[in-house]
Amino acid sequence: MHKTMNRNSNVYTVIYATVLTVLVAILLSAASLGLKDKQKANTDNEKKQQILQSVASKLGKEVTFENAADLWQELKMDDAMFCVNTKGEKVDGKAFDIASKSLFSAGKIIPEATLPVYVANINGVPYRIMSMYGAGLWGPIWGYLSVDPEGKVAGVSFDHDSETAGLGSKIKDDPAFANAFIGKSIFTDGKFTSVSVTKAGKPANYGGEKVDAITGATKTSDYVGIMIYESLLGYVPFIQGGTAQAGCCQKHEGNCGEKETCGMEGCQKEACTPESCGKEECKAQCGDKSECAAKAECADKAECDACKKAE
Amino acid sequence: MKLNDYINEKIDPLFQKGGKYEKLWSIYDSFHTFLFVPRHTAARKGVQVHDSVDSKRVIMMVILALVPAALVGMWNVGYQHDLALGINDGWFMQFLYGLVAFLPKVVVSYAVGLGIEMAVACMKREEVAEGFLATGLLIPMIVPVNTPLWMIAVATAFSVIFAKEIFGGTGMNIFNPALITRAFLFFAYPKAMSGDEVFVRTGSALCNSPIEGTAVVDGFSGATPLAAVADGTFDPVTYSTMDAFLGCIPGSIAETSTLAILLGACLLLVTRVASWRIMCSVFVGGALMSAIIAAFSENAPTVAQQLCLGGFAFAAVFMATDPVTGCRTNTGKYIYGLFIGVMAILIRMFNTGYPEGAMMAVLLGNACAPLIDYCVVNSNISKRAKRVNA
Amino acid sequence: MANEKKPGVFTGPLWTNNPVVVQVLGICSALAVTTQMKPALVMGISLTCVLAFANVIISVLRNTIPNRIRIIVQLVVVAALVILVNQILKAYVYDVSKALSVYVGLIITNCILMGRLEAFALGNKPFPALLDGLGNGIGYALILFITATLRELFGSGTLFGYDVLARFVNEAGYDGYQNCGFFTMPAAALIILGCIIWYQRAKNPDLQDK
Numbered sequence: 073m074h075k076t077m078n079r080n081s082n083v084y085t086v087i088y089a090t091v092l093t094v095l096v097a098i099l100l101s102a103a104s105l106g107l108k109d110k111q112k113a114n115t116d117n118e119k120k121q122q123i124l125q126s127v128a129s130k131l132g133k134e135v136t137f138e139n140a141a142d143l144w145q146e147l148k149m150d151d152a153m154f155c156v157n158t159k160g161e162k163v164d165g166k167a168f169d170i171a172s173k174s175l176f177s178a179g180k181i182i183p184e185a186t187l188p189v190y191v192a193n194i195n196g197v198p199y200r201i202m203s204m205y206g207a208g209l210w211g212p213i214w215g216y217l218s219v220d221p222e223g224k225v226a227g228v229s230f231d232h233d234s235e236t237a238g239l240g241s242k243i244k245d246d247p248a249f250a251n252a253f254i255g256k257s258i259f260t261d262g263k264f265t266s267v268s269v270t271k272a273g274k275p276a277n278y279g280g281e282k283v284d285a286i287t288g289a290t291k292t293s294d295y296v297g298i299m300i301y302e303s304l305l306g307y308v309p310f311i312q313g314g315t316a317q318a319g320c321c322q323k324h325e326g327n328c329g330e331k332e333t334c335g336m337e338g339c340q341k342e343a344c345t346p347e348s349c350g351k352e353e354c355k356a357q358c359g360d361k362s363e364c365a366a367k368a369e370c371a372d373k374a375e376c377d378a379c380k381k382a383e
Numbered sequence: 384m385k386l387n388d389y390i391n392e393k394i395d396p397l398f399q400k401g402g403k404y405e406k407l408w409s410i411y412d413s414f415h416t417f418l419f420v421p422r423h424t425a426a427r428k429g430v431q432v433h434d435s436v437d438s439k440r441v442i443m444m445v446i447l448a449l450v451p452a453a454l455v456g457m458w459n460v461g462y463q464h465d466l467a468l469g470i471n472d473g474w475f476m477q478f479l480y481g482l483v484a485f486l487p488k489v490v491v492s493y494a495v496g497l498g499i500e501m502a503v504a505c506m507k508r509e510e511v512a513e514g515f516l517a518t519g520l521l522i523p524m525i526v527p528v529n530t531p532l533w534m535i536a537v538a539t540a541f542s543v544i545f546a547k548e549i550f551g552g553t554g555m556n557i558f559n560p561a562l563i564t565r566a567f568l569f570f571a572y573p574k575a576m577s578g579d580e581v582f583v584r585t586g587s588a589l590c591n592s593p594i595e596g597t598a599v600v601d602g603f604s605g606a607t608p609l610a611a612v613a614d615g616t617f618d619p620v621t622y623s624t625m626d627a628f629l630g631c632i633p634g635s636i637a638e639t640s641t642l643a644i645l646l647g648a649c650l651l652l653v654t655r656v657a658s659w660r661i662m663c664s665v666f667v668g669g670a671l672m673s674a675i676i677a678a679f680s681e682n683a684p685t686v687a688q689q690l691c692l693g694g695f696a697f698a699a700v701f702m703a704t705d706p707v708t709g710c711r712t713n714t715g716k717y718i719y720g721l722f723i724g725v726m727a728i729l730i731r732m733f734n735t736g737y738p739e740g741a742m743m744a745v746l747l748g749n750a751c752a753p754l755i756d757y758c759v760v761n762s763n764i765s766k767r768a769k770r771v772n773a
Numbered sequence: 774m775a776n777e778k779k780p781g782v783f784t785g786p787l788w789t790n791n792p793v794v795v796q797v798l799g800i801c802s803a804l805a806v807t808t809q810m811k812p813a814l815v816m817g818i819s820l821t822c823v824l825a826f827a828n829v830i831i832s833v834l835r836n837t838i839p840n841r842i843r844i845i846v847q848l849v850v851v852a853a854l855v856i857l858v859n860q861i862l863k864a865y866v867y868d869v870s871k872a873l874s875v876y877v878g879l880i881i882t883n884c885i886l887m888g889r890l891e892a893f894a895l896g897n898k899p900f901p902a903l904l905d906g907l908g909n910g911i912g913y914a915l916i917l918f919i920t921a922t923l924r925e926l927f928g929s930g931t932l933f934g935y936d937v938l939a940r941f942v943n944e945a946g947y948d949g950y951q952n953c954g955f956f957t958m959p960a961a962a963l964i965i966l967g968c969i970i971w972y973q974r975a976k977n978p979d980l981q982d983k
Contacts, residue, residue, distance in 0.1 A: 079838075079840065080839060080841065084839055085841060088837070088839050088842070088846075089839075089842060092846060093849065096850075096852075099853060099857075100853060100856055100857065103856075103861075104860060107860050107861065107863070111860070111863045111864045114864065117867075236573070236954075239573060239574070287578055287580075537953075545964060570954055570958060571953045571954050572954065
């Protein structure tokens with residue numbers, strides 16, 4: 073070995089390290105730049121698949137990782153997404169780039185969050201797809217839920233990080249669980265009651281419709297129920313913008329006579345703001361005080377308390 | 384003593400070295416010492432205990448102590464079955480139903496476990512260790528009644544091989560083999576070990592095939608009270624502590640009746656087979672922790688309920704006191720017992736994924752036992768060293 | 774070291790001097806990525822590539838590397854290669870890269886790598902270093918593959934995602950094979966590794982601890 077330089081000198085060491093670092097940096101930047109598009113396409117594609125999965129039953133075909141991008145194109149989804157705030161007003165923002173995780177703090181939706189909405193027009197019916205996120209039994213769970221114009225669930229898709237394989241993981245793997253949500257209404261008489269997930273034979277804990285929990289994975293199922301409720305809570309004003317009247321109408325059908333007349337003017341003024349609907353409903357349901365406190369029939373605790381005071 | 388002579392003279396040589404069935408000596412020896420008190424006690428020289436109470440006799444005592452719990456457990460299987468179907472055909476038929484459901488599990492557990500032990504013993508040409516006699520009965524007692532036989536077979540084989548034989552056999556294992564069996568079942572086949580349907584058999588006694596013309600009564604839930612605790616639907620008022628104490632609640636076969644378990648505990652304590660230090664401190668630890676939790680939470684079970692529900696009492700009496708896997712120093716035994724008692728209730732109340740905390744707590748205790756002993760011994764040494772140096 | 778015969782350099786690590794079951798290195802990834810066969814295979818291939826290239830690069834540079842920062846240089850080379858592999862996986866086999874998640878990144882800390890670089894590449898010519906890297910990588914991949922096969926077969930009833938156990942028994946009209954959830958847990962991988970070590974020591978008495 074012929075030594076021209078002292079390998080242990082400070083200068084040599086510093087120069088060596090610098091050259092090595094620069095070379096590696098160049099190599100890695102090049103690789104990163106070269107592969108960026110493909111990587112982005114992959115993550116986007118996965119998101120598209122999950123979004124479209126929530127309307128798969130309306131599409132009538134399976135959404136896979138492979139066909140997700142094509143279906144996305146077909147439905148012109150790129151033009152059919154927007155953002156809303158928790159008051160239900162449209163706001164600026166890039167819906168697709170919003171990470172649903174960022175909308176939550178301690179399991180509750182942040183009041184000033186900007187929520188993404190995707191609208192899939194299938195056979196002329198607009199299905200609004202909303203993003204959900206929450207805690208599971210072992211790690212985060214997330215998903216998408218679509219509602220039809222009447223406020224009924226058109227489909228859901230769930231994914232999870234680390235739920236128990238074969239049990240909790242069924243929220244993603246077992247189509248029967250997701251399909252059970254289809255057709256359930258998230259409003260009861262114009263009031264948001266979500267879709268509860270409870271053990272077979274047990275009542276819905278949010279007072280509306282329910283889906284049976286997965287056998288052996290009651291906890292993960294419970295968390296799915298909580299996730300749906302907490303996530304949709306932020307969307308309620310937005311969804312009700314399109315469904316409140318319909319819900320109220322059904323309730324006041326008797327008063328208004330025909331559905332058509334009920335539709336817009338008459339009923340709406342008297343009793344049809346979401347708030348008033350809720351409160352009346354609450355009073356009626358609560359009846360006496362003890363019942364009101366014990367059962368969570370009134371979804372909102374504040375409402376219930378108001379009820380009690382009114383009593 | 385004709386029979387004894389005959390065995391000694393004619394049969395014994397066949398199995399000794401050079402005999403016709405030399406290879407089967409282990410099996411012969413195990414049956415021989417099972418049926419007859421051993422001819423030889425310890426050598427007559429030196430300071431040794433000259434007694435015929437070898438570990439086979441000790442383990443027979445454990446098995447005797449298990450009998451009350453097993454009998455009540457079998458009756459309860461039939462009783463729960465009748466409750467579920469809304470019929471009542473008398474305590475004897477209920478017991479018979481439970482017996483038919485229980486016996487095959489015992490047979491499978493013994494056949495698989497002893498089969499493996501004997502094979503290993505023959506291979507090593509050692510005595511068949513007697514530890515499995517108790518384990519084999521414990522296993523069917525701590526599983527839900529609807530556990531399929533093949534699962535018990537798989538789990539027993541797993542536990543005998545991986546929890547016992549690879550550590551060197553009886554007396555060398557770190558973890559209690561019966562609990563490893565249950566833990567294996569719990570992690571391998573969670574569906575068969577939890578839920579509403581596994582703890583109550585609604586079909587025929589032998590294989591749970593549906594009986595024609597019967598149906599489960601509306602509103603009957605086979606969930607254990609502890610599952611209700613984990614669900615948050617537990618209401619301390621509606622669950623009768625008396626039921627839990629006597630053992631007419633759903634649960635694994637023999638864990639339900641605290642009364643029967645306490646009968647067994649008395650036998651173990653009177654014969655000094657089990658350590659009263661461990662047994663008592665588990666109960667104290669459990670009571671302490673449940674009292675703390677009950678003080679802070681409205682819907683938590685009361686102290687009495689905590690101690691009677693689930694496998695807590697069973698684990699305290701039969702599992703924690705296993706001399707092989709427990710602590711050996713007296714101070715260590717107190718710490719070990721308290722630790723198990725506290726952990727059992729903690730896991731039960733705060734990890735809703737594992738409603739039955741006792742199993743986990745004892746296994747955790749097993750893992751910590753050598754450490755506890757080590758600390759106790761070392762602190763003792765340093766205490767004495769200080770005294771010497773002072 | 775330099776006198777080791779070339780075949781030994783390559784075949785040794787495959788079995789008798791296997792990095793996982795003899796040197797007991799790289800256990801954490803062996804536990805983590807072996808629930809399914811596909812990620813295990815990709816992990817094995819990734820590690821083999823990284824190890825072979827890193828070995829060659831370090832071997833080429835071995836006479837220029839300043840002694841005081843040699844570990845850092847090794848780390849930089851390995852880290853660069855690992856990031857490269859990770860980027861390629863993300864771009865071309867997205868589902869696998871998701872299943873491997875952080876474990877590709879953790880190749881950097883895999884003890885096999887640093888061990889081979891420090892013990893072999895620094896003192897040998899590039900070609901033996903290449904063989905050594907390939908041998909150790911494949912030895913690692915082999916153990917991963919055996920473990921993953923058992924775990925996927927009994928834990929999920931599938932091989933490479935295709936129904937094996939479940940399908941056949943189900944068609945006969947029985948309850949079917951019930952997946953043994955225990956095999957999907959890391960503890961099962963530890964026990965399987967233990968069994969492999971058990972078997973290997975039984976076959977090679979000279980490996981047994983005295």
